[in-house]
Amino acid sequence: MSTEPVTRLTVGYLATPSGDDGVALAVAIAGATGASIDLVCVVHPVEYDGTPGLAGYQERLENQAAEWLADGAGRIPEGIDKRAIVTVHDSFTGGLVEVAEQSGASMIVVGGTGDGLLRRHTLGTISTELLHSSPLPVALAPRGYADRATPYVDMVTVAVPVRTSSDNPLPFAVGLARQAQLDLRLLSLVSSDDPTRDDTERTARDRRIAAAEQLLAATRESVGTELDVDSLVADGPTLDEALDKLPWDEGDIVAVGSGHLGRPNRVFLGSTAARILRWTTAPVVVTPRS
Incomplete structure (x- = not known):
């Protein structure tokens, strides 16, 4: 990677x-x-x-x-x-x-x-x-x-996409962290307005969080051991409320991928990336769609 x-x-x-x-x-x-x-x-x-x-x-x-x-x-x-x-x-x-x-x-x-x-x-x-x-x-x-x-800049936070169809900014974030010797934070967002529903709202939330934690654990393994890697699941009734809970430090920078509607090899600000941009106080890097 x-x-x-x-x-x-x-x-x-x-x-x-x-x-x-x-x-x-x-x-x-x-x-x-x-x-x-x-x-x-x-x-x-x-x-x-x-x-x-x-x-x-x-x-x-x-x-x-x-x-x-x-x-x-x-x-x-x-x-x-x-x-x-x-x-x-x-x-x-x-x-x-x-x-x-x-x-x-x-x-x-x-x-x-x-x-x-x-x-x-x-x-x-x-x-x-x-x-x-x-x-x-x-x-x-x-x-x-x-x-x-x-x-x-001393930490790069990367929004790890849940869906395989989403463009993944992880290679860019890992490359930047390795080059600049930055800490890396893997972020997954979970909310009730996620289209996956289940038996009850409580069960659905627990399962979404468990799935997000599993995704982050697998992602962390793929990164390797030479970086200081943290992971965080942010959840809330909506994506905006989940994002509102996130802590941002002075040295943070955030990497997000492009939306699936964009042209190949071009940046395209998708809906989730736009929400992150709206809520974070950190600089944001949007990577092109691969």
Whole structure:
């Protein structure tokens, strides 16, 4: 069970608090993995048609983007290899993916929007597009992540899928944990709104929990012994209530798989992953559908 090491991060940057959140998450991941950081600002092309005032406007836009990137790069500590890249593209998302693929990036990192709850995830246009099209894992920083004292990563929690048809983020999570020497937490969610029903609600709940524990035990065996592995079954009347019970620490990062409706080799945010994103205060990495 392995995956390619995380060696280069492409960070979509805007001169906003959410842009700073994305940089902070990239710094935390790079600090754990030794990865390089490409800080990218995408500028829309401007066609000069002779309109007064448009001459040189493209150059001014690119110069402004370079200034923003210089400010963002100042948030990256010495010792982390970094580049600032201005690229011109019709789409911010398309330009970001293009740079990431050309540079051989392992992951795309972005912040959310600035109008959500503090320490929670709120998706904007760019993050939503990435979560439904990216060919690379997408790491999302919660709002206010840059305001934490010293963002860091020391544990990866992976949501282990119950159904074999679900895409499994476990290889990515195990690879990240091994590379960065992180603790690994295996998570299974159990709720009464699960479609499997049984004789009585109490019996059904007990059997679902037992099945989840059995799944986690088998998963733990498959991981090997070189990692510090914990496992947790979170249960509740609904998935939201199960997720609300979960403890999250400052150094946590969560890995989730893509939904089954997505295209192969693309990220697609499924319903369970979307709920995890809604409830966790930790950064989340969504892996592409295999």
